[in-house]
Amino acid sequence: MRHAKGCHIKAKVRALVAIAAALLVAPSAVAQEITAYDLVAGALDLTRGDTSHTEMTMQVKRPDWERSTSIVAWSRGREDTLMRFTAPAKDAGNALLKQGDNMWTYTPKLNRTIRLPYSMRSQSWAGSDFSYNDLSRSDNLLKYYQLEIVEQREEEGRMIYTIDAVPRDDAPVVWGKEVWVLRDDYVMLEQRFYDQEMTLLKRMTTMDIREVGGRMVATRMRMQKLDEPDHWTEVIIESAQFDIELPDRMFTVFELKAGAS
Numbered sequence: 001m002r003h004a005k006g007c008h009i010k011a012k013v014r015a016l017v018a019i020a021a022a023l024l025v026a027p028s029a030v031a032q033e034i035t036a037y038d039l040v041a042g043a044l045d046l047t048r049g050d051t052s053h054t055e056m057t058m059q060v061k062r063p064d065w066e067r068s069t070s071i072v073a074w075s076r077g078r079e080d081t082l083m084r085f086t087a088p089a090k091d092a093g094n095a096l097l098k099q100g101d102n103m104w105t106y107t108p109k110l111n112r113t114i115r116l117p118y119s120m121r122s123q124s125w126a127g128s129d130f131s132y133n134d135l136s137r138s139d140n141l142l143k144y145y146q147l148e149i150v151e152q153r154e155e156e157g158r159m160i161y162t163i164d165a166v167p168r169d170d171a172p173v174v175w176g177k178e179v180w181v182l183r184d185d186y187v188m189l190e191q192r193f194y195d196q197e198m199t200l201l202k203r204m205t206t207m208d209i210r211e212v213g214g215r216m217v218a219t220r221m222r223m224q225k226l227d228e229p230d231h232w233t234e235v236i237i238e239s240a241q242f243d244i245e246l247p248d249r250m251f252t253v254f255e256l257k258a259g260a261s
Contacts, residue, residue, distance in 0.1 A: 202225045
């Protein structure tokens with residue numbers, strides 16, 4: 001009897017120890033679980049930093065012609081972006097400014113600044129397969145979309161996450177849904193765009209990843225419309241600097257025009 005009673009007490013003690021251990025471990029495990037919001041925010045911040053300066057090439061391919069342009073871009077946080085063409089000569093100086101929710105374009109040949117309404121921002125940017133919004137991504141997904149991890153898998157030692165981004169009812173966006181595929185280090189692998197009927201319209205695919213400016217980032221990305229497979233646009237990151245000093249005037253309409261001269 002004494003032996004049975006002793007075993008019973010030991011079993012209770014072990015059970016209490018197990019419960020206590022679970023209570024201690026559980027909060028830590030929950031705290032470490034990554035969310036869809038964390039992943040999207042990390043992807044945005046990876047390519048922008050607190051500030052950034054990037055030089056890139058944009059190549060537009062069509063069945064009967066090709067065009068290559070050089071672009072320089074500056075960003076501050078998730079809200080502000082200034083992009084300017086530097087070559088070829090006929091396009092040099094054309095620029096795009098995004099300041100918070102506002103966006104302007106500038107054409108030096110016409111000496112004309114245009115403020116873009118939301119209705120125009122889904123249009124083709126500079127004749128490419130990117131829209132105005134595509135090349136000046138901000139935190140719209142964080143503000144206007146419901147984000148959910150719908151798939152995760154391990155690939156070559158890294159976790160890969162697929163995220164559904166569905167706009168809220170009052171969101172000022174045109175897409176019915178976006179799908180982001182991200183690595184656990186926030187590198188974008190793929191981005192898919194669906195219309196209101198959930199038909200896949202276009203896809204951006206990462207074709208090269210390398211270290212630039214001390215960060216592993218997607219350095220070659222192709223945007224392609226699904227109904228025109230022989231039409232595509234690639235953006236190639238040539239160089240980048242992050243967390244650099246930038247003057248406040250950089251992200252103003254005045255600089256949009258003055259910097260082109």
